[in-house]
Amino acid sequence: MAKFADHNETFSLAGLQQGTFSSVEWVTDLLQRIERSDKTINAYISTDGEWALEQAKAADQRRASGEAGPLCGAPIGVKDVLNVQGQPCHCASRILEGYTSPYDATAVSRLRDQGAVLLGRLNMDEFAMGSTNENSAFGAVRNPWNPDFVPGGSSGGSAAAVAAGSAWAALGTDTGGSIRQPASFCGRVGLKPSYGRVSRFGLTAFASSLDQIGPITQTVSDAATLLTALAGHDAKDSTSLKQAVPDYSSALKGDLRGMRLGLPKQYFIEGMDQEVEAAVRQATEQCRELGAELVEVSLPHTEYAIATYYIIATAEASANLARFDGVRYGAREAGSDPLDQYGKTRAAFFGPEVKRRIILGTYVLSSGYHDAYYLRAQQVRTLIRRDFEDAFKQCDALLTPVAPTTAYRIGERTADPIQMYLGDIFTVTANLAGICGLSVPCGFSSADLPIGLQILGPAFGEETILRVGHAYEQSTDWHVRRPPLWAGTAS
Amino acid sequence: MSDPHQPEIDVKYVAHLARMHLSDDEAEVFQEQLEHILEHVRQLSDLDVSGVEPTAHAVPVHNVFREDAVDASLPHEQAMDNAPQSRQGLFVVPRILE
Amino acid sequence: MSDAFKVSIGLETHVQLDTRSKIWCGCANVFGSEPNTDVCPVCLGYPGTMPVLNREAVRLTVMAGLMLGCEINRYSKFDRKSYFYPDMPKNYQISQYDLPLCLGGGVEIMVDGQPKNIRLNRIHLEEDVAKNNHFEGFSGVDFNRAGTPLMEIVSEPDLSSAEEAFAYLQALKQMLVYGGISECNLEQGNMRCDINCSVRPAAQEQLGTKTEIKNMNTFKGVLRSLTYEIKRQIDVVSSGGRVVQETRRWDDEAGVTRSMRSKEDAHDYRYFPEPDLMPVVLSEQEIEGWRASLPEMPTTRRQRFVDEYGLPDYDAGVLVADKAVADFFEAVARDAGNPKAASNWMMTEMLRVLSADDLEIADIKVTPAALAVLIRLVDEKAINNTGAKEVFAELVANGGDPKAIVEAKGLAQVSDTGALNTWVEEAIAAHPNVVDDYRGGKRAALQFLMGQVMRASQGKANPPMVLQALRDKLDS
Numbered sequence A: 001m002a003k004f005a006d007h008n009e010t011f012s013l014a015g016l017q018q019g020t021f022s023s024v025e026w027v028t029d030l031l032q033r034i035e036r037s038d039k040t041i042n043a044y045i046s047t048d049g050e051w052a053l054e055q056a057k058a059a060d061q062r063r064a065s066g067e068a069g070p071l072c073g074a075p076i077g078v079k080d081v082l083n084v085q086g087q088p089c090h091c092a093s094r095i096l097e098g099y100t101s102p103y104d105a106t107a108v109s110r111l112r113d114q115g116a117v118l119l120g121r122l123n124m125d126e127f128a129m130g131s132t133n134e135n136s137a138f139g140a141v142r143n144p145w146n147p148d149f150v151p152g153g154s155s156g157g158s159a160a161a162v163a164a165g166s167a168w169a170a171l172g173t174d175t176g177g178s179i180r181q182p183a184s185f186c187g188r189v190g191l192k193p194s195y196g197r198v199s200r201f202g203l204t205a206f207a208s209s210l211d212q213i214g215p216i217t218q219t220v221s222d223a224a225t226l227l228t229a230l231a232g233h234d235a236k237d238s239t240s241l242k243q244a245v246p247d248y249s250s251a252l253k254g255d256l257r258g259m260r261l262g263l264p265k266q267y268f269i270e271g272m273d274q275e276v277e278a279a280v281r282q283a284t285e286q287c288r289e290l291g292a293e294l295v296e297v298s299l300p301h302t303e304y305a306i307a308t309y310y311i312i313a314t315a316e317a318s319a320n321l322a323r324f325d326g327v328r329y330g331a332r333e334a335g336s337d338p339l340d341q342y343g344k345t346r347a348a349f350f351g352p353e354v355k356r357r358i359i360l361g362t363y364v365l366s367s368g369y370h371d372a373y374y375l376r377a378q379q380v381r382t383l384i385r386r387d388f389e390d391a392f393k394q395c396d397a398l399l400t401p402v403a404p405t406t407a408y409r410i411g412e413r414t415a416d417p418i419q420m421y422l423g424d425i426f427t428v429t430a431n432l433a434g435i436c437g438l439s440v441p442c443g444f445s446s447a448d449l450p451i452g453l454q455i456l457g458p459a460f461g462e463e464t465i466l467r468v469g470h471a472y473e474q475s476t477d478w479h480v481r482r483p484p485l486w487a488g489t490a491s
Numbered sequence B: 001m002s003d004p005h006q007p008e009i010d011v012k013y014v015a016h017l018a019r020m021h022l023s024d025d026e027a028e029v030f031q032e033q034l035e036h037i038l039e040h041v042r043q044l045s046d047l048d049v050s051g052v053e054p055t056a057h058a059v060p061v062h063n064v065f066r067e068d069a070v071d072a073s074l075p076h077e078q079a080m081d082n083a084p085q086s087r088q089g090l091f092v093v094p095r096i097l098e
Numbered sequence C: 001m002s003d004a005f006k007v008s009i010g011l012e013t014h015v016q017l018d019t020r021s022k023i024w025c026g027c028a029n030v031f032g033s034e035p036n037t038d039v040c041p042v043c044l045g046y047p048g049t050m051p052v053l054n055r056e057a058v059r060l061t062v063m064a065g066l067m068l069g070c071e072i073n074r075y076s077k078f079d080r081k082s083y084f085y086p087d088m089p090k091n092y093q094i095s096q097y098d099l100p101l102c103l104g105g106g107v108e109i110m111v112d113g114q115p116k117n118i119r120l121n122r123i124h125l126e127e128d129v130a131k132n133n134h135f136e137g138f139s140g141v142d143f144n145r146a147g148t149p150l151m152e153i154v155s156e157p158d159l160s161s162a163e164e165a166f167a168y169l170q171a172l173k174q175m176l177v178y179g180g181i182s183e184c185n186l187e188q189g190n191m192r193c194d195i196n197c198s199v200r201p202a203a204q205e206q207l208g209t210k211t212e213i214k215n216m217n218t219f220k221g222v223l224r225s226l227t228y229e230i231k232r233q234i235d236v237v238s239s240g241g242r243v244v245q246e247t248r249r250w251d252d253e254a255g256v257t258r259s260m261r262s263k264e265d266a267h268d269y270r271y272f273p274e275p276d277l278m279p280v281v282l283s284e285q286e287i288e289g290w291r292a293s294l295p296e297m298p299t300t301r302r303q304r305f306v307d308e309y310g311l312p313d314y315d316a317g318v319l320v321a322d323k324a325v326a327d328f329f330e331a332v333a334r335d336a337g338n339p340k341a342a343s344n345w346m347m348t349e350m351l352r353v354l355s356a357d358d359l360e361i362a363d364i365k366v367t368p369a370a371l372a373v374l375i376r377l378v379d380e381k382a383i384n385n386t387g388a389k390e391v392f393a394e395l396v397a398n399g400g401d402p403k404a405i406v407e408a409k410g411l412a413q414v415s416d417t418g419a420l421n422t423w424v425e426e427a428i429a430a431h432p433n434v435v436d437d438y439r440g441g442k443r444a445a446l447q448f449l450m451g452q453v454m455r456a457s458q459g460k461a462n463p464p465m466v467l468q469a470l471r472d473k474l475d476s
Ligand SMILES: [Zn+2]
Pocket: B073, C022, C025, C026, C027, C038, C039, C040, C041, C042, C043, C044, C147
């Protein structure tokens, strides 16, 4: 399609809004791009092209009638962990084979209400457990910047699709970095809202006290547009807060004068990738040039975060995943009695990482160990929360790397779970504390792999981090760089 | 936490609690990996947490209720659609022995 | 039972709350629907669904706690209790572990005419599970019941006989029905209990090893199973054996408890706070508001019936035993303006009908308003007692309006002096011998003449007026 020849210029909602192209045209083009690029990157588990075009048509009609909001006709991919009525929701697991969802997740229905077009279901680590997107029953996802590398995880499909230009934007979920880290590995923007900002209803729970839904986008401005649509109280999620929802887009103005940005010393550690540290330091300097004052702060319990996170997350997961027993939905393996059947079903259809975490979570809650592990982790969680409360008394937001390294080579970390887990050190803290975090591209390694800057804000401080992210982004050109696999060109 | 040199987790027993059969090979791999993970996790015992309130919820909110009103249920056919096996309007499981 | 042994019984009583909807979702909380029709993604434990707490379930549990003298926890929370079973949609049950809504309290029962307090440990709120149905070669699960609000009332082991356990359950049921907490309909499984029972030599302080009898759903069953189990345990101990701590099942047909070998698996419930539900914080003001709205309890009501309506204590006790009967009585008493007559009708005719046909008062066709009208008709001498009983029988059979029945059956009492005088004169004329007997001092002769008049009037003559007319004629 000729009008998409210069995709770089038109890959934004502006084209829709100005009538340069219709949603049907855009979706048609994207479906072809998905087909091409997914031969290499495997970002989608499934697409429903016919349905996507139907939605696009309806959106075009709505726009023609003059009742369109900013997201009307916007083509979006949805992580396979979110329920969409009439669609499968595998959570990248074999155990949900055959399941068709009878309802829409609240985040999904809010986008649909605005006229957004759902392109398909994005690949991920099984039940959102993983940091590389290698733990998927539907195959690993590849990084569009270099297919020998992982896209990050667990929202690897979401980040890869947005990076490759096979979706305008995507919904991901973040339990310990699963939006921010893949966004960083793929050179895109990822926003993890504060706990309670976006309804979790319809998000297949991994760790209920940590999970949040958020967008992965080309730009900070797109993330703000999506958050405005997604945020707000939902009567179906008791943990979603009744806080007013501002127009986040209107927060994206001005430079950083008058802002104090904290650099937590525990986030610039020995052993981290030199190129990552250099790029992030460079980004902090850039923020200073934009008018921000930089202050060093301390988050003293950071070194305990991984242990705390893996205890709490797996404990909750062990209960959340207990429902997959092959009675009411999903796959089943025959057994001699119900409990034997459960044992066989769960053995046959859960992948190894999921099993490992269920065992760990069951163990830390079990009689005799509950207090030493689970209860203690909840107490340390309090200390980590307090660290942030103290830090935010000294600054408006924090600047850190998203991860200690750039994307891993495929297979590089699969053998040693603990090495894999330690890679989450800079992201799990935000989930434990319930605060918000934004990942923005801030450079490239010598191997041409993206590096991400993390901007952390206090709970319900999304306007602040979006403003910082936007100001920084607009002063660089990292976000307009396109990967070699952009829209499948190198397939 | 107990003696750090003693392998404290019995992976097969814990998997049984979670109703998940493990092959011997799986159990062996998980045993080693989980011991390694627990070794790392044990660092939490270095911290003095006496008197620290546990955090169960990331946000301090309470009294979230719904009013006692009846909403539509799923149509029966739709409720049974996802069942791997159903009979007489019921979800089938192997015979439960009492 | 031998005096050489002491028996300690504690009950965990599960009571379904009388809410309109389930505890976490809007599915109807009703009994008897077709299988799996009152279900939705939430109560089927679908991926991504979340519970939202029904406010009324909290209120009813706290009301029960207030009625039973419990301390209400200002801060209460929900926890996940993990165990795998086909009746559990999520394979964990949302319950309350360390901070239940109610603590302590007690239930008073009568033992040998003396009140005895059975202490409660706690009352917590949780979700009921689904129902398993068993067939040849498979079992089938119906999730209609899953997510019904369920209150668990845990007693201390203060009950010392099967009869006390029975009395405890009756007292509990009476109060819960009074409070509108639950209908406590046993046939519908509104009330079920697990029994903990142990025996020990009378001289021993420490409780003996207990067994648990699970899932009892009739009071009779509790009585019978405990009678059996107590004797079994005493036999074991008397013959030098040891009671094994285990779960047992009551086999109603055989009349014995049996060991459930499948429960060997030690349970490890792995409780932890439910992350999807926020804690419940109750203010003093809210609790006091609920306390003020507590309905009258049976003992108070009984005393009030004595004081306010002048009923004998025994009658008051009979009437308050069943809340619906007591409510019916009060409505009649107020409407008719004659509590004594209302009580008489209830105590004799009404209870006779109820027990003869094994009916609940709600099932009966007589309305309080109708009975009140009937009482007024008698009081106004519009009908006599014989006629009134006939009207009542008709009301029981077909319902309706007493005045219409009186009319239709021609039961109106005749008080018209003209008609009365004619019948009186005819009776006197027809029986001169009897008149002589009367005048000769045989007062009983008057009754005979009275009978003649009543017969002539087909029972409709106003008896006191007939008597007066006869006397006027004969004594003149
Ligand atoms: Zn329901």
